[in-house]
Amino acid sequence: MNDSLLPSIGLARKAGKLILGFDAVSTACKNGTAALVLLSEDLSPKSRKEIVRIAQQYEIRWFDAPFQMGDIDRLLHKRAGILAVSDEGFVRMFLKHLPAHEKEDQTI
Template sequence: MPKQNKPQKPAPNPEQALYQALSLCRKAGQLTMGFDAVEEACVKGKAWLVLTASDASPKTVQRMKNAVGDLVDVLPMPLTQDQLAAVCHRAVAVYAVTDRNLAKLCFDRLTDCGIIMNEEELSE
């Protein structure tokens, strides 16, 4: 009897995929949240990637970049604090991913969202 092809689920949009990646980080215990906790994780060398919510204040983002920008990449997300509240159960503007592989996953999802440009695109 031939195999029947199961209908494929539609691929989630890039923002939903990023949200799912952050949720996975949280469930794995590899997501640090809040300015002070993220800064401490970066200084101790535990953070691989720092992410900021799209509605984080410019002052907060600049302070984070000044504090840890030379240690870890600080990247904006297309998600707001309200959208991310379901992940962490409160509104948080700054996140750090403390696992290398999960950080790569989040980085790839940010690339899919168009936040990160490829080096080839930047050189033109």
């Protein structure tokens, strides 16, 4: 788990720029409000495959993030394995905290 990424997620939530859960993130990808999608390490393969397909279809950057659903639950008091950020400023902050090998753009 990356200890620097989780506080950034908390800040994005407080700023109203964080979207949680499959349905909400899927909708945000489709309507163009999602700028980055993060997937937890313990996300089910089926959910991962479907949300990645949607992100790629709408050309949204996505990353496998170094956290688990329990980390998000402890931080935000809501269990979620799929998150999206709707602000480019937060996207830049998040990308600084992702492991170097994951900084490559994973859109199509």
